């Protein structure tokens with residue numbers, strides 16, 4: 184997800200760190216590179232321009248040039264401005280003052296609207312809600328069946344009618360049924376538009392005015408780039424959209440639309456779809472996304488994934504370990520066990536601070552569960568002492584471990600280096616976060 188941009192920005196900012204004192208020219212050069220990276224990622228031109236302008240202005244205002252911590256201040260400014268561009272704070276779900284909460288789903292055909300409706304229902308169930316779905320897409324008979332199948336998958340009832348009732352009528356009846364059954368959220372799936380078709384748009388407005396939703400979500404396909412931003416403008420002109428859900432962020436996407444939509448339309452991104460399965464939906468946090476894009480990883484995101492995978496288990500130990508950066512091979516084994524539960528390992532690795540942007544893309548692709556089995560074999564061939572204190576693993580021990588695990592000494596060396604590297608990255612991140620917090624408090 185946004186891998187190319189992350190790699191580029193992390194590289195540019197890492198160069199900045201190496202330079203020591205910075206002149207205004209250094210910063211201008213860096214900003215030029217950032218601008219190119221944003222445009223290459225398909226960020227809207229006006230959005231990129233105003234972003235760069237704001238960063239430059241702040242850098243001048245904070246008199247960073249020639250100061251010893253100029254690099255860190257600039258990175259903080261870039262991070263803060265990216266967060267601002269993405270919407271500053273996570274927008275909370277508006278459940279309204281009394282149930283049922285009504286959520287209207289709209290979008291172009293094929294954007295992933297129906298799948299996302301089911302994903303959202305599953306997410307709401309995890310929040311302790313009792314949702315119900317309304318199938319108002321009568322344009323495409325298969326859409327009703329699709330929603331029913333998905334509803335069954337996530338164990339949520341679906342209200343549907345095939346007697347020629349109009350979508351507005353179905354929506355109205357669904358709301359009544361929802362109240363009667365005391366379900367607390369109604370999610371209304373509407374017909375997908377092929378393009379901004381007037382008749383269908385009028386119908387959408389009518390449904391909107393009938394059910395008066397607390398949340399009106401527009402589902403956008405992130406692979407369509409800036410086109411998605413134009414679609415958002417058109418929908419938002421017609422009905423007040425309260426949030427955008429970008430789908431297919433797991434695919435090969437440059438991500439520019441995700442970065443520009445809030446600033447271009449005022450509508451925040453609320454969720455992202457990261458796969459075809461019904462649980463592949465992630466709430467959107469502007470600050471975490473910004474941190475991730477500049478290569479600082481997403482520790483909170485990892486912890487959240489872990490919490491979901493390990494419902495009820497105490498995760499404070501893991502959080503503290505991440506923060507202190509003091510893990511050994513035992514914790515690495517633990518983490519592999521956890522990562523397996525958290526989804527494809529390469530996705531989790533990408534969220535580790537400093538690591539995601541460093542591992543070449545091909546290498547990440549090659550990291551599959553088989554690769555992890557090999558690493559585990561190496562660790563299993565270590566003694567308990569070696570696992571908890573890798574400093575004692577000298578060359579004869581390395582040979583023994585390689586022979587015992589059926590791997591090579593190079594592989595063992597590589598793994599030991601990786602452990603030290605991860606420790607270093609974690610510590611660095613911990614320090615940077617502390618400094619950022621201190622600076623933030625001073626203001």
Ligand SMILES: Nc1nc2c(ncn2[C@@H]2O[C@H](COP(=O)(O)OP(=O)(O)OP(=O)(O)O)[C@@H](O)[C@H]2O)c(=O)[nH]1
Pocket residue numbers: 290291292293294295296297298299320323326374375376429430431432433434455456457458459463
């Ligand atoms: N990879 C990936 N595929 C997705 C995601 N969300 C949806 N899809 C796929 O996109 C395709 C279209 O999804 P639908 O939910 O049928 O699209 P729709 O917008 O409801 O289409 P209409 O009902 O025609 O309006 C399906 O094959 C989905 O599996 C996602 O986040 N990632």
